Amino acid sequence: MSDQNPTPQTSPTTDQGGELQSLLQRVPPANMQAEQALLGAILTNNKAYESVSDFLHPSHFADAVNAHLYELITRRIERNGGKGGVDIITMRGDFEASATLAAAGGTEYVAKLLNAMVGIVNARDYGKVIHDCWVRRQLIGIGTDIVNNAFGARPDLDGPEQISASEEALFNLATDKGQEGGFLVFSQALKSALEIADQAYRHTGDIVGLTSGLRDFDKKTGGLHPSDLLILAGRPAMGKTALATKIAFSAARALMQEAQDEGLERPRGSVAIFSLEMSSEQLATRILSEQAEVSGERIRRGDIGSKDFDRFVRVATELQRLPLHIDDTPAISLSAMRTRCRRLARTHGLSLVVVDYLQLMRPAIGTRPDSRVLEISMITQGLKAIAKELDVPVIALSQLSRQVESRDDKRPMLSDLRESGSIEQDADAVMFVYREEYYLQQRKPKDSTYSSPEKYQLALEEWQRKMSLVHNKAELILEKQRHGPTGTIPLYFEGEFTRFGDLDSFHE
Secondary structure, rough: OOOOOOOOOOOHHHHHHHHHHHHOOOOOOOOOOHHHHHHHHHHOOOOHOOOOOOOOHHHHHHOOHHHHHHHHHHHHHHHOOOOOOOOOOOOHHHHHHHHHHHHOOOOOHHHHHHHHHOOOOHHHHHHHHHHHHHHHHHHHHHHHHHHHHHHOOOOOOOOHHHHHHHHHHHHHOOOOOOOOOOOOOHHHHHHHHHHHHHHHHHOHHHEEEEEEEEOHHHHHHEEEEEOOOOEEEOOOOOOOOHHHHHHHHHHHHHHHHHHHOOOOOOOOOOOEEEOOOOOOOHHHHHHHHHHHHOHHHHHHHHHOOOHHHHHHHHHHHHOOOOEEEEEEOOOEHHHHHHHHHHHHHHHHOOOOEEEEEEEEEOOOOOOOOOOOHHHHEEEEEHHHHHHHHHHEEEEEEEEEOOHHHHHOOOOOOOOEEEOOHHHHHHHHHEEEOOOOHHHHHOOOOOHHHOHHHHHHHHHHHHHHHHHHHHHOOEEEEEEEEOOOOEEEEEEEEEEEOOEEEEEOOOOO
16 A cells, blocks of 8 residues: 655645735835925925925835935924025035935935926825825834734733733824814804804703703803813712712713603613722612612611612613613723723713723823823823713813811812822813811810810800701812803712702702
């Protein structure tokens, strides 16, 4: 029996490796003719520079010599105040002093550029071609990093973190300022402003944005507006999470009601809560406690009767239909948050994002800030970018520094924001929640500190009088609002259910 040698077959792995090798051997996208033609056009007529200066930078050129020449020309034009007068004669000194240009042929190379010039009419098209090639080269670089990291070049990043880092790189490329921008015709801006005013006119209560569920807050702000970053800050135990939960729940209920009024199967948008401090179960329990009017403490102890349980079932049935999504990932990164917001916007629509709270977040994967202040700055800038990209309001909770406790008047100020520089700068609105009752409760008189029972009784009566004035009351201090007035908004607060509401004569 003769041996039969099987026909050699190339393994799929070998084929894939060969394809990858051939891909890596490809020449990165570049258009030298367009680069040379553009530089020649600018040297011939400086108006060609005006057509590309708003989006084209030296780093976009593939050829280092062309990039250097564009930078020299740009510098001279800007120095002249954009008045022109920059050509091969006036730039002769700069060209002769350039070692980079000398290595490429000196003035002979510049003469080549002038010969390559076709005309200034197509200058902007040349610039777009150059920029497009740059974008493609960046994509190749990102793809190469993805492959290398997957093979173990970054052992400090696990799989999900590598995905976040890749998405972050793509996001930065997609939002590069060189790709879009420029002036908007005033008539278009005016049309948008009139549409917003028309919406406010048609809506009851002059609310054009998403409702917060707080009457007086909506009156002062017009509701929650798309692309706004709102900071809600306060000291511990002031009720930041409770107030943010109230706003998120009210917004979700308004979205559901709008869908029902319009006969839609599901709401157009949803509300996302990133709860970095509390678990999703704890947050759900808090909402259930507020709506069913059963204290969270009784729920945790199991101290509920049959009537309470029936109310639980009824309220839970209503709540589970709300377009409310909770992510309780601890120490979530900005990259992961952006990815999940995009996914939610794509699948269910997105109308509001709540972050509890920003000091527990991490900056984008792959970044290593030198200080905590810089880290917070990157986070607030990233949250503002999410608000603008997805066109939704973002409410971020923030802790206050302890210097509040050292003052007699413990009402917060902007300077009390922890790592406050960037928070105050990036936010469209900064709000503080404050409850005088909390601090007054701690100052209850003790009989041991008074020399006689009479003095103690007088002090106790005075304390009780002050407590009656602030009982179940809270303040929402609107310290900064980029688009409207500031001021203090009185609120009603029920500590038993950790519930905020409007302060009116009924509650008093």
